[in-house]
Amino acid sequence: MGTNYKPELFEQMPVVGIIRNVSLETIEEILPYYKKAGLTTLEITMNSDNVCAIIKAVAANHPEINVGAGTVCTMDDLMQALEAGATFIVTPIMDVAVMKYCNENNIPIFPGAFTPLEIYKANKLGATAVKIFPATQMGPGYVKDILGPLDTIKLLPTGGVDVNNIQSFFQAGAIGVGMGGSLFDKKLIEAKNYELLYQHFKAICDAVNTARAK
Template sequence: MNVHQFSQERFRQMPLVGIVRNISFDGIRQILPIYLAAGFTTIEITMNTPGVAEMIAYALAQYGGSLNVGAGTVCTEADLQRALAAGAQFIVTPIIDEKVIRSCVEQDIPIFPGAYTPTEIYRAWSLGARMVKVYPATALGPEYIKDVKAPLDQVKLMPTGGVNLNNLAQFLQAGADGFGIGSQLFDKKMIQEENWSALKAHFEAFVREYHTGA
């Protein structure tokens, strides 16, 4: 059972979800305090990252009072059970799996399922998604978010894939309610070189860009 619940208020203050994929446990240990200090409040660790359960448990034990910690790339009910057993406070999926969504809704666990077309997006929302991850948003761009929001203005959208410093403000203006950002945020070169001061400045640039656009 989660010691800390997902904080909607924390997420509202900074709705950028950093996606951790294939970063080592030691890397995570170094990154988390920098991530928090830069102003982020929510982090997702993907289920296909080696040692994911330990990472989620560690992040919650150390920073659960100030950080929302969730599991990503949850595709099956087995993935979901593993994620929740580790303490994940929210769930992100790349696809729509009705059983996974319903199970989260029943347990009052926020879920951000992945969808692409307006039909998929609305279906995910009607099943009880807290927010719908529009994935991959790389080729679609901000205009697609704006187009979908025109008729489906009540649906909260979280573009993921392809969001970067150059287009974050455009996605915000198009009506995006949140963002999933992986490799653009967790710069591989900076992490490999353990250049933590550069990584912190990089994180802060995203936070600044969000606040400027908001």
């Protein structure tokens, strides 16, 4: 099976933008600014309204970015997401059946894990990268600590990453980050202040590029 996921796009700008309960109309208004800033990967969560229709439309209209599904917890969620055209899968937990299916069908999967044991298991089950979730309380130090003994595992901290600490996560050894509300600023979106939203996106991309150049 497999998907149209393009790993080179994620490597170009390793930020997974997580969007939840935003209408298709608004997503379409945001995306030109998102792409212009250099962002390449978008995760639409399965607990959003009309999610399958949104994934389908965004994946069809924007083949030049990776469009995936988040909050995939069950095989049912997974099948719906793939049918809608999701090119990668993100989970808040680690479901063995979901992991197995994705691996067997060459579908990139970023499973959520938190403890060293969960992270190790997720990696062993074939995670593209392990989403450390929630990273909010632990911060970049936790990523560094995990990578001490488990230095071959790719980590994608999600939760609590913002423009002020994003460089620290990369410096700690993360291969990428997931960002939701800290990326898609609710106030700017509600006000349709897309120029300011673009500046915000750009500041995040600049911070990532600076951190990776060090």
